[in-house]
Structure formats: structure tokens, C-alpha cells
Amino acid sequence: MTEADDFICVHCGMPVSGLAWGTKHRNHCPHCLYSRHVDMRPGDRACLCKGTMQPIALWQKA
Structure with missing residues (x-):
């Protein structure tokens, strides 16, 4: 991963590492x-728009 894969979330403002889960x-x-x-x-x-996409579902491991 490179620093280019890191980003600041446009919704909550938290930094997100390219090495984070998922x-x-x-x-x-x-x-x-x-x-x-x-x-x-996919992939x-x-x-280039880098627009915001809202979450549409939450999957939880049991």
C-alpha cells in the first residue's frame, strides 16, 4: 500500500489507512x-469524481 491509498473520510473526517481492515x-x-x-x-x-457514497447495508459476523 502507498500513502496515496490513505484518505480522510469526507463524511466523518476520520483518517483511513490503506492498510485498514478490508x-x-x-x-x-x-x-x-x-x-x-x-x-x-470493480477494482x-x-x-476521478471521488464522490461520497452512503452505506446501504450493514453486514455483521455472528
Whole structure:
């Protein structure tokens, strides 16, 4: 991971490390579950808008 993968959540303002849990979901904030829109196709990180996406569901391990 690089520092470029780190970001500040646009919703809650908390810093999020690219090495945080769920590295397959590097655009998701583990604090508030909002995310950045970064993919045109899953995994390509090509979208430049970096818009805010609200969480739509919460999955919890039993």
C-alpha cells in the first residue's frame, strides 16, 4: 500500500489507512461506513469524481 491509498473520510473526517481492515474495500471508512466512488469497473480505481457514497447495508459476523 502507498500513502496515496490513505484518505480522510469526507463524511466523518476520520483518517483511513490503506492498510485498514478490508483492504479489498480500500475506499470504505470503517468508522461511518461511507465510501468514495473510485471504480468505473470493480477494482480499476479509475473514477476521478471521488464522490461520497452512503452505506446501504450493514453486514455483521455472528
